[in-house]
Amino acid sequence: MDLSLGPDEEQIIDSARQFLTRMLPVSRLHGHAGPALSLSDVRLQAVEMGWLAIALPEELGGLGLGPIEEMLVFREIGRGLGPTAILPTMLAAHAAALAQSPLADKLAAGEVGCALAVPARGATDGDLTRVRLYDHEGATCALISGKDETLLIDIASLPLTFRPCLDKSVSMADADLSGAPILAKVPGKQIRRRGVLALAAMQLGTAEAVTAMIVDYAKVRTTFGKPIGAYQAVRHACADMEVRCMAARAQAIYAAIALRDELVDADLMLDAAFALALEAAVRNTDDNIQLHGGIGITMEHDAHLYMKRAQVLCHWFGSESSALDRIARASLATAASEAEHV
Amino acid sequence: MELSYTPAEEAFRLKARAWLAENAPREPRPVDPYEAGKFDRAWQRRLFEGGFAGLSWPKEYGGAGLSLFEQVIWYEEVSRAHAPGLNSLSITVNHAGPTLIARGTEEQKAFHLPRILRGESVWCQGFSEPGAGSDLAALQTRGEIVGDEIVVTGQKMWTSYGHVADYQELLIRTDPGSKRHKGLTWIICDMKAPGIEVVPVPNMMGEHHVNMVFYDEVRIPIANVVGGVGNGWSVAMSTLSIERVMSFLGDQIELLEKCDRVFALARQTRLESGKLACEDDDIMRRLARIKAQALATRAMTLDNLSQLNKGGEAGAEGSVMKLFVTTATKELASIVSEILGPDFIEYGTDRTSNRWTYDFMWAWVLTISGGSSEIQREVIADRILELPRAR
Numbered sequence: 001m002d003l004s005l006g007p008d009e010e011q012i013i014d015s016a017r018q019f020l021t022r023m024l025p026v027s028r029l030h031g032h033a034g035p036a037l038s039l040s041d042v043r044l045q046a047v048e049m050g051w052l053a054i055a056l057p058e059e060l061g062g063l064g065l066g067p068i069e070e071m072l073v074f075r076e077i078g079r080g081l082g083p084t085a086i087l088p089t090m091l092a093a094h095a096a097a098l099a100q101s102p103l104a105d106k107l108a109a110g111e112v113g114c115a116l117a118v119p120a121r122g123a124t125d126g127d128l129t130r131v132r133l134y135d136h137e138g139a140t141c142a143l144i145s146g147k148d149e150t151l152l153i154d155i156a157s158l159p160l161t162f163r164p165c166l167d168k169s170v171s172m173a174d175a176d177l178s179g180a181p182i183l184a185k186v187p188g189k190q191i192r193r194r195g196v197l198a199l200a201a202m203q204l205g206t207a208e209a210v211t212a213m214i215v216d217y218a219k220v221r222t223t224f225g226k227p228i229g230a231y232q233a234v235r236h237a238c239a240d241m242e243v244r245c246m247a248a249r250a251q252a253i254y255a256a257i258a259l260r261d262e263l264v265d266a267d268l269m270l271d272a273a274f275a276l277a278l279e280a281a282v283r284n285t286d287d288n289i290q291l292h293g294g295i296g297i298t299m300e301h302d303a304h305l306y307m308k309r310a311q312v313l314c315h316w317f318g319s320e321s322s323a324l325d326r327i328a329r330a331s332l333a334t335a336a337s338e339a340e341h342v
Numbered sequence: 343m344e345l346s347y348t349p350a351e352e353a354f355r356l357k358a359r360a361w362l363a364e365n366a367p368r369e370p371r372p373v374d375p376y377e378a379g380k381f382d383r384a385w386q387r388r389l390f391e392g393g394f395a396g397l398s399w400p401k402e403y404g405g406a407g408l409s410l411f412e413q414v415i416w417y418e419e420v421s422r423a424h425a426p427g428l429n430s431l432s433i434t435v436n437h438a439g440p441t442l443i444a445r446g447t448e449e450q451k452a453f454h455l456p457r458i459l460r461g462e463s464v465w466c467q468g469f470s471e472p473g474a475g476s477d478l479a480a481l482q483t484r485g486e487i488v489g490d491e492i493v494v495t496g497q498k499m500w501t502s503y504g505h506v507a508d509y510q511e512l513l514i515r516t517d518p519g520s521k522r523h524k525g526l527t528w529i530i531c532d533m534k535a536p537g538i539e540v541v542p543v544p545n546m547m548g549e550h551h552v553n554m555v556f557y558d559e560v561r562i563p564i565a566n567v568v569g570g571v572g573n574g575w576s577v578a579m580s581t582l583s584i585e586r587v588m589s590f591l592g593d594q595i596e597l598l599e600k601c602d603r604v605f606a607l608a609r610q611t612r613l614e615s616g617k618l619a620c621e622d623d624d625i626m627r628r629l630a631r632i633k634a635q636a637l638a639t640r641a642m643t644l645d646n647l648s649q650l651n652k653g654g655e656a657g658a659e660g661s662v663m664k665l666f667v668t669t670a671t672k673e674l675a676s677i678v679s680e681i682l683g684p685d686f687i688e689y690g691t692d693r694t695s696n697r698w699t700y701d702f703m704w705a706w707v708l709t710i711s712g713g714s715s716e717i718q719r720e721v722i723a724d725r726i727l728e729l730p731r732a733r
Contacts, residue, residue, distance in 0.1 A: 001351075001644060002651070003641065215727045227730045229723075229729035230730040232732060235720065235729050236716070236723070239723050240719070242722060242726060242727060243666055246662055247666060250641035254640075254644070272634035272637040275630070275631065276635070279631070324626070324634070325623070327633050327634060328620075328626040331605045331633055
């Protein structure tokens with residue numbers, strides 16, 4: 001039994017954090033400062049970092065690492081408000097390799113990008129006629145990952161209805177994918193599981209980033225002659241933010257190991273990690289704005305960027321409620337089988 | 343990074359499981375506070391005979407000398423077997439014993455440790471006072487050094503199991519001019535000494551387990567001082583850090599079991615609307631959130647122990663765990679009240695009339711005793727976030 005990170009894991013965290021701070025600083029989202037990278041440049045950088053194929057087996061051109069390393073990288077992307085498009089592109093590279101699609105090499109090399117497709121509100125799992133696309137700009141295909149299978153669909157020549165997204169770093173559109181060519185198909189839910197874990201990790205990173213942001217501010221901002229961090233109204237709210245992060249972090253690590261080892265309760269662990277991470281991100285980005293006071297609602301501040309990111313990511317792999325519903329169903333099933341035993 | 347246990351640890355699990363199946367008491371713990379004390383002593387005696395007394399204590403002091411993860415496994419098996427906790431022996435085994443091991447003299451250890459392990463002596467804690475609860479350093483109970491004795495006068499409060507205890511970990515002010523953390527002394531007090539009066543403080547559930555203790559010139563041999571006169575604060579804090587890291591382990595592991603019991607309740611309880619509670623999305627989501635928190639509790643516990651196992655120092659993790667587990671337990675109790683509806687308010691004079699309602703009220707004991715949630719948030723703000731201090 002060992003849930004602690006080792007030196008290899010710490011190094012993955014460090015290099016991801018350094019890369020994001022140097023190449024893709026949060027200030028880029030205010031439209032100034034820092035080297036501006038195009039979407040294709042970002043993909044190439046991600047390839048350089050090994051992120052797109054981090055968990056692919058070496059014989060398929062990957063780094064041969066696993067869900068833990070993948071989770072750690074996406075946590076840093078969340079923390080630094082990094083490019084969300086890395087997530088669907090990483091999943092697509094994985095799916096294409098498993099399906100032995102010729103697209104695999106292009107995706108892994110960053111030559112093409114992939115959007116994330118999710119059923120539109122009210123559409124059922126597997127219905128391709130009404131689909132919401134995220135990060136379709138610069139993408140030629142879309143990944144749609146249901147509970148039974150994952151599809152890679154060609155969207156290069158598809159009519160899309162552009163939608164303005166709350167998070168300006170994310171592009172968003174509606175589409176009908178039902179007639180579009182299917183490029184690859186992977187049965188089962190292994191790709192979806194990786195997506196859910198990576199998303200939980202991004203939300204965790206978001207929650208951690210804003211906790212650090214308000215704690216730093218509370219040490220320097222003064223009111224009534226004292227730093228605001230000396231007032232219990234602020235201290236206790238910060239403590240609650242930190243505890244939410246700690247719970248979400250420990251559960252994300254646990255779920256990543258459970259996924260790596262294919263444990264029987266991996267889905268339950270993953271749903272719990274997902275629910276806790278979304279809750280932490282939504283509540284902490286909210287508290288961060290509130291505790292900052294007036295400056296927290298201005299466009300020039302970073303606080304709203306994190307709030308918007310957290311809100312947008314809540315729609316990528318289903319809501320927190322959908323994860324809670326799965327946890328309830330699994331727990332009720334266990335209770336039912338135990339009742340039969342007695 | 344690894345979630346599996348070693349073959350030796352798995353072998354320990356099987357041994358613990360088999361022993362508990364054979365030896366865990368089948369009858370419920372009595373409600374009567376004195377009978378409950380006898381029940382706890384008998385259970386401790388049986389644990390001792392089975393080699394499961396003093397789980398964390400080193401073998402050289404007669405303990406089980408279990409590793410951190412073996413202790414986790416033990417509590418998992420206790421929860422699975424629905425075996426009793428230590429209850430009135432909890433302070434005794436988890437605080438008094440480890441404090442004596444860390445700070446006691448050879449004579450003190452030789453006399454007390456075997457008695458504790460065998461279930462022959464129950465200890466209570468004499469720290470809090472009417473004017474010193476969350477702010478422990480404000481305590482005023484005086485100890486005057488007269489020859490080779492310390493004469494104690496004052497009052498302690500919230501003394502759990504004081505009515506069945508043989509000894510007390512007593513924290514007193516021995517330097518009359520001292521303030522706050524200085525001038526305190528930690529002393530072993532014989533609860534049968536003349537001048538001690540134990541007065542029950544019944545709780546809102548209708549039961550008695552805490553007491554007020556009055557001291558009227560109680561004479562205690564100076565040889566009973568642990569850690570030296572004037573060093574009481576550091577001795578008391580060594581107990582509290584042990585308390586915070588390990589003594590909530592049982593509660594942490596128990597939360598999953600409690601959560602699953604409520605899922606079972608929801609399957610068979612109808613709401614006012616006529617549908618089953620398990621068909622109500624709102625109730626089920628609230629409950630699922632607690633289940634997620636219970637799983638995270640387990641993950642955080644294993645994470646903390648992984649760090650300690652690698653030689654890390656115990657920090658404020660205990661405060662995080664206490665705050666998280668007790669807050670979740672309280673929310674779980676309020677979900678139960680919603681599921682049960684009018685059945686929730688059917689309550690007689692003690693826990694036997696309605697265990698769910700008893701647990702609902704007990705949840706306040708958890709969020710207040712051993713450092714309230716507000717104090718735990720202060721500790722987290724100070725020690726983890728390093729925010730400026732208000733105090």
